[in-house]
Amino acid sequence: MQAQLPEQEHQLQAGRWNRKVRVLLIEDEVVFARAVAKCLQQAGYDCEHATTLESGRELVRRMVPSVVLLDMRLPDGNGLDLLSELVARGISVVAMTAYGEVTDAVHAMKSGATDYLKKPIDLDEMLLTVQKAQQAAQLKHHLDYSRQRNAHAIERVELLGDSEEIKEIRAQIERVAQIAARSDAVPPTVLIQGETGTGKDVAARLLHLSCTNSNRPFVHVDCASLPAELIESELFGHEKGAFTSAHGSRSGLIEAAEDGSLFLDEVGELSLPLQAKLLNVLERRVVRRLGSTKEYSVAAQFIAATNRDLYKMVQEGRFRSDLFYRLNVLTMKMPPLREREDDILLLAQHFVAQTERRYGLEASPFSDATIDMIRFYEWPGNVRELKHQISRAVLLCRGEQITPQDLALPGVEMQAARALLMSEQSELMVTTLETAEKTLIENALRQSNNNVSEAARQLGITRMAMRYRIDRYGIKL
Numbered sequence: 001m002q003a004q005l006p007e008q009e010h011q012l013q014a015g016r017w018n019r020k021v022r023v024l025l026i027e028d029e030v031v032f033a034r035a036v037a038k039c040l041q042q043a044g045y046d047c048e049h050a051t052t053l054e055s056g057r058e059l060v061r062r063m064v065p066s067v068v069l070l071d072m073r074l075p076d077g078n079g080l081d082l083l084s085e086l087v088a089r090g091i092s093v094v095a096m097t098a099y100g101e102v103t104d105a106v107h108a109m110k111s112g113a114t115d116y117l118k119k120p121i122d123l124d125e126m127l128l129t130v131q132k133a134q135q136a137a138q139l140k141h142h143l144d145y146s147r148q149r150n151a152h153a154i155e156r157v158e159l160l161g162d163s164e165e166i167k168e169i170r171a172q173i174e175r176v177a178q179i180a181a182r183s184d185a186v187p188p189t190v191l192i193q194g195e196t197g198t199g200k201d202v203a204a205r206l207l208h209l210s211c212t213n214s215n216r217p218f219v220h221v222d223c224a225s226l227p228a229e230l231i232e233s234e235l236f237g238h239e240k241g242a243f244t245s246a247h248g249s250r251s252g253l254i255e256a257a258e259d260g261s262l263f264l265d266e267v268g269e270l271s272l273p274l275q276a277k278l279l280n281v282l283e284r285r286v287v288r289r290l291g292s293t294k295e296y297s298v299a300a301q302f303i304a305a306t307n308r309d310l311y312k313m314v315q316e317g318r319f320r321s322d323l324f325y326r327l328n329v330l331t332m333k334m335p336p337l338r339e340r341e342d343d344i345l346l347l348a349q350h351f352v353a354q355t356e357r358r359y360g361l362e363a364s365p366f367s368d369a370t371i372d373m374i375r376f377y378e379w380p381g382n383v384r385e386l387k388h389q390i391s392r393a394v395l396l397c398r399g400e401q402i403t404p405q406d407l408a409l410p411g412v413e414m415q416a417a418r419a420l421l422m423s424e425q426s427e428l429m430v431t432t433l434e435t436a437e438k439t440l441i442e443n444a445l446r447q448s449n450n451n452v453s454e455a456a457r458q459l460g461i462t463r464m465a466m467r468y469r470i471d472r473y474g475i476k477l
């Protein structure tokens, strides 16, 4: 799916895909620091070193480490001063305390340190502690990621529309929520089908909020945009050593969904071997990390979405039939926007108001010609395209009304230009039935030298009907 991810989510995803874990060492004993840094680098970490609180603060901003090894006694202050800042940024901190300074360790743990090491430090113990701290940071990221998505979802979930089709989708979601509320069992798996931009993501979020407690995670997995070589470990997690770059073990997105919802977007893009693994998760409700024999139970609701014809893919041997039938228990079909005439204008007006609110702009209504244009256009990119085009038009609009020029729709310009030539009107407008009729009448009159009876015969209408239209369109003879 192409929807814009909020910036922080991009960062989280980039972070997850970057295999080298960044560790920052803040320590003023240079010889000891070099030994620790070398050991960490040899173990595959990306390690940098600072000797003061101030230079440490600067490096934190630059490298965004997952773990900080922080000495408590530094030349320009106490490590505790920096510790809470780091914890607030979601960084795991391992405090390093001098032998016998128990109170330092206690204070550090109270201020949110993940762990502590007593000097002199055993390098093997240090590696193990860093690994545990990195896992803690990763888990926090997963939780933040889920919570953030969830918060984002709560903010925005509005499946608008007055059409019968959208009312039916809302009713279906309500029915699934009722089933979920009646039993303690996990809500049934739902497959959402529909062209791109029809609102599958919105429906999935609404389903999540209706079926589960809103504090539970909503984990969105975009099967189309996760790199093929990473998708398996992203979904299932892995143990240390499961593959060359697996320096530590970590949970996958299925586990991160906990007892919330796992939204498998573009599920048709999964490879056949991964489809088999997913089927196993759906049927047995357990997940096994790569390189592990241990199974974790899965409590999440599964929601899948696709813009592909999965049935056709099954017939072509590109999608497993057993997975298709497993997913196809409850299916929702998001109708294309062009088939929801009742919704087009309602959504367009909603997006105008939304953009005006967001940018503090004065309200500008659509001109009549713009309304015709919005209704006339096919909207191949569905609601997403409508939303983008309307926001753009609102931002470009200079006058009191949003005109067809503001809403420059692809392909419609030609029609609009033709309408302009034919009607010789000053404002660009779409060929509506009325303008087409007027143009036909004017042409017929021109060809018959303004002979009304002859023109009426050419057009196959009565003389009276012709007269009526000449008056109606104000055509001068």
Ligand SMILES: Nc1ncnc2c1ncn2[C@@H]1O[C@H](COP(=O)(O)OP(=O)(O)OP(=O)(O)O)[C@@H](O)[C@H]1O
Pocket (backbone or CB within 6 Å): 001, 002, 003, 158, 159, 160, 161, 194, 195, 196, 197, 198, 199, 200, 201, 202, 203, 265, 307, 383, 384, 387
């Ligand atoms: N009924 C609706 N009411 C309000 N906003 C909607 C509705 N349908 C879609 N949208 C908005 O349109 C945009 C596209 O919707 P969404 O991402 O849910 O589509 P999608 O079907 O999941 O697309 P894709 O297949 O490309 O992933 C989003 O910004 C969404 O908020």
